[in-house]
Amino acid sequence: MKLYDHPGFPNPRRVRIFLAEKGIQVPTETIDVPAGEHQRPAYLKKNPSGLIPALETDSGEVIAESASICRYLEEVHPQPALMGETALQKASIDMWHRRIENQLFNPLGSYFHHSTDGLGDNRYRNAAWGNHNRDQALKELKSLDLLLAQKPFISGDQFSVADITALCAVDLGVALGLFNVEDFQYLHEWHSRVSTRPSAAA
C-alpha cells in the first residue's frame, strides 16, 4: 500500500493516526498541493477527484475520501477495531463520525477556505458562509464539552475513528486561532487523553 499525503494537512492526518492506531506502516508520497500537483495529470490519473489523501492498494486500486480509506484499513486489519464490532457499535460510531465531520471538521475547513486566505488558490469564496461555519463549529464545541462530561470518548467507552477526526478538527481550530481547548473543561480532558496516545504524533 501507499498513501498520497501532505504533512500538516488535517485530512491526511486522520488516515495517518488511523494507521498508527492499527500499527500499520505504509510508505507515503507527498503531493505538493500548494504548488498544484494534485491537479496535474499524473495525480489525476491516480485519483480523478484530485484530493488528498488517497490510498493505493497493493493491487493498484486507488481509494479516496479519508473515511473510506479508514473503512478499507478496518476491513483488512480488523484489530484493534476503530469502527465498531457489533451492528449497533458500527452504526453508532458511523453516526458520531458523521456528526463530527458535518458539525465540526467540515465547518472548520469551510471557515479556512472561505474566510481566510486558505491555500491561496482561486477557488470560490463566500466569507459570510465561512463565518457562519466558524460559529457553527464553536457551538458544536460546547455540545461536545457537555457530551464528554458523560463519557470518555466521542462514541462512548471506546476510542474510535470519531475521536481521530475530532482531534484533527480541534487541532485545526486551535491552529487557526479560533479557540483554546483549555476553555472547555471536559473537551480539554478528552484532548489530553487522545493527544497523549502515540498515534497523535502521526
Added chain:
Amino acid sequence: MKLYDHPGFPNPRRVRIFLAEKGIQVPTETIDVPAGEHQRPAYLKKNPSGLIPALETDSGEVIAESASICRYLEEVHPQPALMGETALQKASIDMWHRRIENQLFNPLGSYFHHSTDGLGDNRYRNAAWGNHNRDQALKELKSLDLLLAQKPFISGDQFSVADITALCAVDLGVALGLFNVEDFQYLHEWHSRVSTRPSAAA
C-alpha cells in the same frame, strides 16, 4: 424496529428504498417537520440532533444519519449486500456514496434551503452559497453522465447504496425544476434502470 419518517423528504426516502431492497418491513411514524415536531422535547429525547430519519432498534437505541441507519440495516440483514462484501468493495462503495452525498445530494439540499423558500423555517440563509451549490450539482451531473457511459451503476456493476442516494438526489433536483434527466443520455438510462426497481416507489 421503527422508522421516524416524513413522506416526500429525500433523506428518509434513502432509508425507505434501502429497506425495500432488503425486503424489510418496518413500522414508520411521521414526524411533522413543517409544524416543528422534530424540535419538540418528545422527539429530541429520542434523537437529540432533531433530524429525520431516525431508526429506533428493538432494544430502544436510536440511530440517526441516513447512511448510519443503512450501515445498521446492512449489518443485521447482510443480504442482498448494498454496501459491498469484500474490503475493496466496501471502501469503494463508501467512497462513491460520499461523493454522491458531497457533490450532488448535499449541494441540492443547500440550494433548496438557501436559495428557495425551503421549508419556510427561520434558518440562516445565504443565497449566493445556495446558487454556488446548484452550479456544483449541475456540474456533477455531467461527470456522472460520463461515468455512467462506462458502467451500469455508480460504483460499478452492482446496484448499491450510492445509487439509492443518487436517485433521491436526482429526483429532488428534477422536483426543484433544475434540470430534466432526459438532458443526460447515460444518466437518463441509469435513472430508468433504478427507477423501475420496485424499491423506487418507497
